[in-house]
Amino acid sequence: MANQEHDLPLYEKVWLKRTFQRVMDAFMLFLLFLLLSNRLFSSNTFTFPCFLAFICESWFTFTWIVILNSKWSPAITVTHPDRLLKGVSELPRVDLFVTTADPVLEPPIITANTVLSLLALDYPTNKLACYVSDDGSSPLTFYALVEASKFAKFWVPFCKKYKIQQRAPFRYFSSVVTTKSEQSPEFKQEWSRMKDMYDNFSRKIQEVTRKQIPLQLDGELAVFSNTDRRNHPTIIKVILENKDDLSDGLPHLIYISREKKQHQTHNYKAGAMNVLTRVSGLMTNAPFMLNVDCDMVVNNPKIVLHALCILMDSKSGKEVAFVQCFQQFYDGIKDDPFGNQWVTAFEYIIRGMTGLQGPHYSGTNAFHRRNVIYGLYPDEIEIGRKGKLGEKILLMQKLGSSKEFVKSADQALDWKTNFPNDTNLSDFIEAAIQVAGCEYECGTCWGQEVGWVYGSITEDVPTGLNIHRRGWRSESCTPDPIAFTGCAPRGLLTTMIQQKRWASGLTVVFFGKHSSLVGMLFGKIQFRTGVSYFWLTNWGLRAAFLVCYVAVIAYCMIANTSIFPQGLGLWIAISLFVIYNIHTLLEHLTLGLSITYWWNSQRMCVMRTTTVWFIGFLSAMLKLSGISDTVFEITEKEHTTSDADGNNADAGRFTFDESPVFVVGTTILLVHLAGMVIKLLGLQPSDSGNGSGIGEFICSTYLIVCYFPYLKGLFGRGKYGIPLTTIYKSAILAFIFVHFCRK
Numbered sequence: 001m002a003n004q005e006h007d008l009p010l011y012e013k014v015w016l017k018r019t020f021q022r023v024m025d026a027f028m029l030f031l032l033f034l035l036l037s038n039r040l041f042s043s044n045t046f047t048f049p050c051f052l053a054f055i056c057e058s059w060f061t062f063t064w065i066v067i068l069n070s071k072w073s074p075a076i077t078v079t080h081p082d083r084l085l086k087g088v089s090e091l092p093r094v095d096l097f098v099t100t101a102d103p104v105l106e107p108p109i110i111t112a113n114t115v116l117s118l119l120a121l122d123y124p125t126n127k128l129a130c131y132v133s134d135d136g137s138s139p140l141t142f143y144a145l146v147e148a149s150k151f152a153k154f155w156v157p158f159c160k161k162y163k164i165q166q167r168a169p170f171r172y173f174s175s176v177v178t179t180k181s182e183q184s185p186e187f188k189q190e191w192s193r194m195k196d197m198y199d200n201f202s203r204k205i206q207e208v209t210r211k212q213i214p215l216q217l218d219g220e221l222a223v224f225s226n227t228d229r230r231n232h233p234t235i236i237k238v239i240l241e242n243k244d245d246l247s248d249g250l251p252h253l254i255y256i257s258r259e260k261k262q263h264q265t266h267n268y269k270a271g272a273m274n275v276l277t278r279v280s281g282l283m284t285n286a287p288f289m290l291n292v293d294c295d296m297v298v299n300n301p302k303i304v305l306h307a308l309c310i311l312m313d314s315k316s317g318k319e320v321a322f323v324q325c326f327q328q329f330y331d332g333i334k335d336d337p338f339g340n341q342w343v344t345a346f347e348y349i350i351r352g353m354t355g356l357q358g359p360h361y362s363g364t365n366a367f368h369r370r371n372v373i374y375g376l377y378p379d380e381i382e383i384g385r386k387g388k389l390g391e392k393i394l395l396m397q398k399l400g401s402s403k404e405f406v407k408s409a410d411q412a413l414d415w416k417t418n419f420p421n422d423t424n425l426s427d428f429i430e431a432a433i434q435v436a437g438c439e440y441e442c443g444t445c446w447g448q449e450v451g452w453v454y455g456s457i458t459e460d461v462p463t464g465l466n467i468h469r470r471g472w473r474s475e476s477c478t479p480d481p482i483a484f485t486g487c488a489p490r491g492l493l494t495t496m497i498q499q500k501r502w503a504s505g506l507t508v509v510f511f512g513k514h515s516s517l518v519g520m521l522f523g524k525i526q527f528r529t530g531v532s533y534f535w536l537t538n539w540g541l542r543a544a545f546l547v548c549y550v551a552v553i554a555y556c557m558i559a560n561t562s563i564f565p566q567g568l569g570l571w572i573a574i575s576l577f578v579i580y581n582i583h584t585l586l587e588h589l590t591l592g593l594s595i596t597y598w599w600n601s602q603r604m605c606v607m608r609t610t611t612v613w614f615i616g617f618l619s620a621m622l623k624l625s626g627i628s629d630t631v632f633e634i635t636e637k638e639h640t641t642s643d644a645d646g647n648n649a650d651a652g653r654f655t656f657d658e659s660p661v662f663v664v665g666t667t668i669l670l671v672h673l674a675g676m677v678i679k680l681l682g683l684q685p686s687d688s689g690n691g692s693g694i695g696e697f698i699c700s701t702y703l704i705v706c707y708f709p710y711l712k713g714l715f716g717r718g719k720y721g722i723p724l725t726t727i728y729k730s731a732i733l734a735f736i737f738v739h740f741c742r743k
């Protein structure tokens with residue numbers, strides 16, 4: 001811990017005043033309550049559709065309370081790295097983790113760039129160690145890392161000498177188009193040398209990736225011959241070792257592919273993170289660990305110092321378990337057509353959570369305390385861990401049978417950060433292979449109380465909840481420039497698959513023992529924090545209610561009945577709709593986002609909630625009832641430097657294929673189109689119902705407008721059109737729905 005008794009704090013928390021937003025949020029809530037009470041007290045025709053609408057609207061009101069609560073007290077943190085550097089005699093070690101799992105969906109050149117950006121961090125290199133976990137067990141990834149380590153010997157000194165901000169070479173070379181005239185000839189010369197070297201390096205990798213040049217599986221790569229990614233022994237390779245403990249050399253770089261066995265669950269990313277934690281515990285045992293996905297490159301080379309300002313602050317830092325940096329993206333498509341930049345969510349919800357017990361852990365760009373991951377409680381910092389984690393025997397039961405690992409964990413739990421500098425990494429390989437084995441975790445607490453939590457395909461949220469539950473806080477760190485930037489899905493299908501996974505995983509968390517409700521009732525999750533977590537964990541449930549509402553509206557149109565009360569009730573509903581849109585539009589404009597951006601986000605919100613979140617919800621239900629399991633479908637990452645200037649004709653356009661995720665959306669659209677036709681042509685049964693009115697008409701029109709890309713898809717050709725088989729399937733489903741409505 002930094003010793004700064006009388007000194008200035010290393011970071012401050014600044015609360016933001018967003019009075020206008022609060023007023024608007026509260027007014028919306030008022031209108032929602034008005035709508036509900038109007039339904040309760042004035043309606044004398046309380047039919048079944050009205051009842052369903054009432055239930056859904058109650059849920060929307062609850063969701064609004066969750067959102068309002070999350071946004072109510074936003075805060076930012078301001079960090080002072082200069083004070084940190086003055087205050088501490090020696091900076092602590094930090095272990096850096098990168099996970100990758102598939103050399104096709106996650107091109108090795110991207111992983112190599114991420115690693116290069118980490119190796120070039122502005123931090124003493126003898127305090128850093130970079131561990132790469134490869135669940136794909138790919139010789140390509142390993143080869144790319146070996147080549148990256150050779151290039152790093154030139155790249156890292158170059159970045160540090162010229163104080164380059166972008167330390168992922170592909171980002172650097174795609175942003176600096178020409179060297180500026182005011183720069184020295186020496187720089188220009190070195191710049192072109194670097195550029196040549198990088199081009200060479202990336203060409204080599206591309207050639208083997210595209211199989212233009214076969215990769216010889218001999219020498220260092222021999223271990224990869226005859227390995228099946230689902231069935232192979234542990235592979236651990238030290239690629240770089242800073243043997244002389246130089247603070248201006250290169251950090252350690254270690255490649256790990258944990259053991260896999262055909263019929264053994266490996267818990268996806270959570271499993272990989274736990275192996276990384278144990279292997280690094282043996283080799284370097286840093287008190288702090290940074291983890292990033294393979295596509296998240298460093299954008300601010302001083303980020304470690306910024307994060308440590310929070311974690312090492314002698315006053316409030318002690319309560320902070322992890323520091324989360326926002327997940328921001330490079331090369332985003334203009335106006336975010338697929339709604340996956342999440343700008344408003346970060347600015348409003350996550351900043352809001354920062355004002356409470358802290359942001360949730362979002363899986364990447366986070367600095368964790370190692371001993372918190374091992375299960376430490378906040379009060380054990382002061383009083384020692386005699387009670388809960390005291391005895392060695394107990395530690396063995398919790399952390400597994402490796403004596404070496406338990407010894408290292410024991411030190412970490414006692415904050416003993418002075419790790420011997422005179423050891424060889426290769427001395428630990430044998431022990432590391434043991435802790436990376438399939439059976440190591442059997443009968444231990446890994447994946448439960450210790451480490452990254454298992455059971456959900458969104459491992460990040462329950463892992464964060466498990467930490468908050470013990471009473472820890474977390475903090476956001478958002479320095480300028482942005483800490484990390486990653487690769488957001490660039491196509492509709494990739495976006496949909498990612499969203500489906502999140503909705504499914506989060507629903508499992510909501511109903512599981514790591515839910516925020518359990519944490520509030522039996523743990524130390526503060527009330528408002530627990531409620532703010534619902535913003536995330538309710539995604540699947542939100543879909544269930546919205547789909548129900550959408551179905552009720554369609555039913556009204558088809559069966560000629562109404563859910564909106566006449567007169568005042570209708571006006572309340574219309575004002576809600578108008579004010580909600582103005583409010584969200586203003587929120588976007590305040591952040592400097594365009595009207596198109598706003599509309600894209602509104603429309604994607606409707607589309608993803610009613611389609612993939614709904615499918616995610618259903619798959620979570622199947623998992624929870626034990627019928628089928630969910631799998632982690634990896635998000636495709638594109639290496640976009642070649643068309644960074646946006647020349648890609650498909651960028652932002654909606655493309656479809658035969659994937660079942662498009663059936664739901666097409667069905668919803670067809671049902672509403674049918675409803676419109678039936679209403680406009682007066683084909684509604686006249687004897688039934690009280691007549692559908694303007695309320696239903698507005699809702700249905702809004703939905704069809706949101707679904708306009710699908711409407712275009714119905715008539716589009718090739719990949720821009722929805723395939724006929726999908727249309728047939730949807731038409732059958734829509735027909736069944738319409739048929740039952742008219743009965």
Ligand SMILES: O=c1ccn([C@@H]2O[C@H](COP(=O)(O)OP(=O)(O)O[C@H]3O[C@H](CO)[C@@H](O)[C@H](O)[C@H]3O)[C@@H](O)[C@H]2O)c(=O)[nH]1
Nearest residue numbers: 099100101135268269272293294362363364457458634635
């Ligand atoms: O079996 C697996 C599957 C995935 N991964 C890694 O997990 C990371 C995240 O996977 P990705 O496909 O990129 O998912 P995203 O939806 O983009 O990731 C978000 O959501 C995940 C939870 O669903 C979090 O773990 C991530 O940190 C967060 O960025 C990647 O580095 C993968 O290589 C593994 O290591 N092993």
Ligand SMILES: [Mn+2]
Nearest residue numbers: 293295487635
């Ligand atoms: Mn990702």
